[in-house]
Amino acid sequence: MTRPIVKIIDLSALRQNALAAKKMAGQAKVWAVVKADAYGHGLFRTAKALENIVDGLALIEIDSAIRLREEGWQKEILMLQGFYDAADLTAFIQHHIQFAVHDNEQIEVIEAVCQRLPEDSTFDLYLKMNTGMNRLGFKPENYAKAYHRLKKLPQVRQIGMMTHFANADDANNSVLPFAEQVKRFKAGSAGLEGNHCIANSAAILEFPEVDFEWVRAGIMLYGATPGIKSAKDFHLIPAMSLESKLISIQEINPGDAVGYGSQFVADKPMRVAVVACGYADGYPRVAPTGTPIIVDGVKTRTVGRVSMDMLGVDVTDIPSARVGSHVELWGKNLPVDEVAEAAGTIGYELLCAVAPRVPVQEKE
């Protein structure tokens, strides 16, 4: 017997979402963003599913990038956070892995490494601009200088230009509107030769005019959204379902409480069921009473605090519910975005957080 919880990854949903991204991106090539183990979907299975659809993989983790090459990934690879030391850089060049450059310290390392490299040991990179996010990148006014400094190196072949949006999902943000970042990016990169890559999922979905030569599609590949509309509105299909079963049912009376802290108190006779899923499986402990959940195909709500290995659900109005009934924590019938919203977070975090102890099943 195994504990009934399972994470099901739908490979055909991944493919269909990638095809949708391709189509929306028009002429632009698509980086499939597969950091964080492909947002919890499994890096290698996702890479394999998307191999014939996308143009490259973008990620953060160095070991994973090198393993992708060792396992035969032939298309482009881009390291979104670049390298952390000269050894990383040397490995990237050796494995034909592109990388973001966001700081002068990195340029110094590149110059030093290039001094020892043969001139025909060429590589491509992306130069990152800080257009207002104030995380990584060169300010627009310093950008061309960094570009020309890199361009001088004989080994540097193509320099792509990238920036990242703070508010592609909230275009009219009063502090930093989407259009302002686009304007700064265009000003800072004016006259420089190379590919431009600025669109994330939110921009691909809402602002195709900034797709340029390459886009970076992340959350949309997994059938969730960056906080705009719902995945369904864009014909995206949830690629991950977290499912489990009921393992107990309690009949409770008015005044009876459920779970740690006795935070939920019944005000009428109720049937409360226990699901084999808790925060140690990656379900958010902060999800309050009332978080949506599906039991036996019927949408209901969680009750009480989420425990480490279980959580409570209200099955008062689901007479068919019994031990062994099917539970969908999120997936095809319950968008992860809805659960995330109830828990005060975003779908990204829930997808990435499913714990290693949860078994994975693939669906073709």
Ligand SMILES: *Cc1c(COP(=O)(O)O)cnc(C)c1O
């Ligand atoms: C994660 C990431 C993306 C993908 O963002 P989504 O909102 O998931 O599409 C794109 N670019 C960079 C630099 C990222 O770190």
